[in-house]
Amino acid sequence: MDRDGREIVLGIETSCDDTCAAVVAGGTEVLSSVVSSQDPLHARFGGIVPEHASRKHLELIVPVIDQALDTAAVSSASLACIAVTTGPGLVGSLLVGLSTAKALSLAWGIPLVAVNHVEAHAYSLCLRHGNVPEPHLCLTVSGGHTALIMVESPLRTRTVGTTLDDSAGEALDKIAAHLGLGYPGGPALEEWAAKGDPHSVALPRPVIDSHGFDFSFSGLKTAALLEAKRLSSGGGAAWKADLAASLQAAVVDVLVHKTFTAAQHFEARAVGACGGVASNLYLRESLARQAKAEGVQLLLASHEFCTDNAAMVAGLGWHLFREQSFASWQVDARPSWRPGEE
Ligand code: KG4
C-alpha cells in the first residue's frame, strides 16, 4: 500500500521485444515505468528474431525489475501483487516474464494476476485520462495487433473487428524495411512521410467498405511493393518519401473510417486509440479531425504508453487484484489469447 492506502502493483511485460517493468498505485498512478528496448539487437536482421528476443529478456528482466522498484522507491514488502502479461505474444518471450513473475510471487508471498496484452493496451487510455466513458470503442493498433475493441469496463472487453492478415504496424514495418528507411520501421516511415506528398502514389484502401469491422493490409503491402519497384527504376530517392506518405495515408484512412463506423454502430460513448502505431502523429491528427467533425470524444494514449510498457499491465492488473482474479501456479503462456476471451 502507498501512503493513501492504495494497493501497489508490480507489472511485468515481455510479450515481444521490449523488456518492461513498472510500479503503479491504485490502477493509474505510475510510480515508475522502465522499458528496455531490444531494437539495436533486431535492427541488423530487419525484424524481430524470436530466439534472440527471449534470450535478451533473460539477461534484462531482473535488472529492469530492480530499476522499476528503485525508481518508484518501493520495496517488495509494499507490493499487493504482481501482474504479468501471459499473452498474446511470442511464446519464448512470454515465458521469461511469466516464470520470473511466478518465482517472485512465490518468494515474496504475494498473488499473481495474468494480463492480456491487448486489453492492457486498451487500458493505457486510463493511464492518461483516468475515468474514461464506457462503453468506448478502442482502436488497438500495433506491430502484433490491429483490433477494434468495445470496452464496457477495464475487465469487460469485446473484440468487434480484427485483421484478416497483417497488422497495420507489420505492413508499415515491412515496407520500411524494403525501402531501407531504418528500424523500427513505423517511426522511420513516419519521418520520411513528413517530407512526401500523400496524394502522389495511388494505393488501395483494402476492405474499407466491406468485411464488417475487420481489416486487411496484406494487399496494400503488395501494392506498395509493386509501386516501389516501378518508382525505383526512375532513380533518386525522393520517391521514397512520396511512397511513405501515400502508404501512411492509405493505412490511416482505413483505420479512421472503420473506427468511427464501428463506434457509431455499437453506440460507443467515446473513441480511443492505443498501441505502437497510435503514436503516429498523422493518425492522431486524422482521428482528432474526424472526432471533431462527428462531435465524438477522443481518448488517445500518451506517447509514452502507446508502445509496449508494463505500466498498462500493472494498471489493469490492479483491477484483477481488486476482483481477486488471481492466477494459479499452473497458469501458462497463451500466445494466441484474444482479448475478451476467458
Ligand atoms: O505496441 P508495440 O510497441 O508492440 C506490439 O505490441 O506490437 O507496437 C510496435 C509497432 C511497430 O510495428 C512499430 O513500427 C509501430 O508500432 N510504430 C509506429 C510508430 N511508432 C511505433 N508506426 C507508425 N508510426 C509511428 N510513429
Ligand code: ZN
Ligand atoms: Zn503491444
